[in-house]
Amino acid sequence: MIKECFTMSKKPQARQHVRHPKLAMVSMLLGAFVGMFSETSLNIALPKLMLALHVNTGTIQWLVTGYMLVIGIILPLSSLLSKWFTTRQIIIFAFCDFIVGAAISAMGSTFAVVLIGRMIQGIGTGLILPLMFAVVMQIFPPQKIGAVMGVCALVIMFAPAIGPTLTGLILAKLSWNWIFWLFIPFLLIALFFAIASLENVGNVTRPHIDVLSILESAVGCSGLVIGASLSSRDGWLSAPVLSALIIGVVVLLLYIHRQLHLEEPILNLRVFKYRSFAIGAMLVMLDFGIILSAMYLLPMYIQNGLLLPVALTGIIMLPGGVVNALTSAVAGRMYDNIGAKRPAMVGFIIALVGAGMLACSSAHSSIAYVIAAHVILMIGCPLAMSPSQTSALNSLPGMQSADGSTILNTMQQVVGALATALATSFLELGRTAGGGSSAVRFTNGVHYGIYFTIVLVIIGLALTFMMQDKANSTDLK
DSSP states (O other), rough: HHHHHHHHTOOOOOOOOOOOHHHHHHHHHHHHHHHHHHHHHGGGGGHHHHHHHHHOHHHHHHHHHHHHHHHHHHGGGGGHHTTTTTTTHHHHHHHHHHHHHHHHHHOOHHHHHHHHHHHHHHHHHHHHHHHHHHHHHHHOHHHHHHHHHHHHHHOOOOOHHHHHHHHHHHHHOOTTHHHHHHHHHHHHHHHHHHHHOOOOOOOOOOOOHHHHHHHHHHHHEEEEEHHHHHHHHTTTHHHHHHHHHHHHHHHHHHHHHHHOOOOOSSSGGGGGGGHHHHHHHHHHHHHHHHHHHHHHHHIIIIIIIIIOOOHHHHHHHHHHHHHHHHHHHHHHTTTHHHHHEEEHHHHHHHHHHHHHHHHHHOOTHHHHHHHHHHHHHHHHHHHHHHHHHHHHHHHHHOTHHHHHHHHHHHHHHHHHHHHHHHHHHHHHHHHHHOSSHHHHHHHHHHHHHHHHHHHHHHHHHHHHOOOSEEETTTTOO
């Protein structure tokens, strides 16, 4: 997601003078950190939340998928909203929105209330992330933009790396409500700096808003995710699941048709005519689905399969998170030297080894084995993703790279929500199919979920053979 946000904001805009650019960035960095922390840290708390809120795995995963789904719907609208409201207004609203959402979730005693809070939080994150990079491009001189972008990327990569560990430590001493209470002090500090130092950048032009496109996007994506989520409870051939999936597919097809025929679409889907972008985008989506599935399944397995405490679960997840961040930082540079094809191919092969190790785990596997499997998986996934992102976006001419970036941003969140829902469905299928103790059955369910990720890895590996080493903007289909 980092690279896409970076490229999305890379437009030939004049730098605008603000009095305190560093203070303005403090507010946005804090907001982005909390947003990414919130996206990844809750996975480790799901087993406890299941017990506290009296719901099953098929329901509790909506605290993750619902959050990502809202981000995916809001992200493509951020550019449009910035032409209707000032940047300052949007960012201050985003912080206030996130604070309200966090407070609702923290005070919630039922699943429905906590979920409403999570979805409100998703609105804030969906606004903050893309605007942060857009603001950087306008308030800093060209010679400083690279360094500031590096800080932004580091902050966003750091949040998922430490999120599970911090959450585990919180849950070891405090109730789950404190995960959401923890967001609020950081957001209040961010809000203070935003009010004190953030100035408007860009121009308010109030262009036409295509409401029908927004509705089609929301209904179509929601239909797919709801259908996949309900499958863990009702089965894939049940009427509710089939109805949701059919509605989702039909409405998304209408949305695609509309975007291809609008002069100013919300998402410029015409960029898929470039072969390297289409292949790179598919690889990024598959890779993101693998990462999100693993980040959802692994804490479940550690706590319910290995029967280890939540604090230790966070510590076990830490090495993989750190390796993911470090590999992401290094892998992006490989494209300049050796292109995208070989790093992506090697990355998927390494990911296949890591996923295979997790599929061979048991209710009696050692902690060292689980850490090793997770680390190997987290080496392979970013090694494949970063060059694929660069290849996809570099294949687009001129300003279309911004359109491609917006598409990747949006699709990552929607695919992440869909992959988590599918992983949950397979987990439930495997758990009910297995025998033995509760831990053994749960481990069997996790294996089914990992088999799903292995299928994604194999598809990704096959697609790498269709890649070019260096993409260019003339590779039309």
